[in-house]
Amino acid sequence: MKALVDWFVYDFDREELEDRCRKYGGLVAGAFFGAGWWSWADALVTQRGVEGESSAPFKYAWPGIIATIAMVLINMLSKDSLQDIADSGDEETNTRARLWLLCSFLLCFGSIAASIAVLISCTEQGQYVAVGVGSVLQCGFILASALILWVFRTRS
DSSP: OHHHHHIIIIIOOHHHHHHHHHHHHHHHHHHHHHHHHHHHHHHHHIIIIISOOOOOOGGGGHHHHHHHHHHHHHTTSOHHHHHHHHHHOOHHHHHHHHHHHHHHHHHHHHHHHHHHHHHHHHHHHTSOHHHHHHHHHHHHHHHHHHHHHHHHOOOO
């Protein structure tokens, strides 16, 4: 254990890790986004094929659609752009940019809350439970994708 701590404290190259994260961050974010939509599609197939229930109502797809829109809204404003706006000294533009980001994150967290509500509703009804689980996984993966892409994205 001491060797691991010594490596982390003395030999750990943070710049190399940051470069790798920036290089592969988009790939990892895309994999999470794909995993989110895959979990939703898998839940629909499982519900219809394995459990033999009819197809789920479209209303259960809304949390994933909203999470996808929120991911796009979050990544419309990069950290570099946010820093440039803050450095420009224009307080009104800085406030608008931060408010945009706040609303985008709130929309994403709201989609997770909606997917949890879908799961609870499906569990109480005793049908479409796979769709409820798939919805929660989908929104969680899409939020993770949005965060990874926003954190590791740069202009270059």
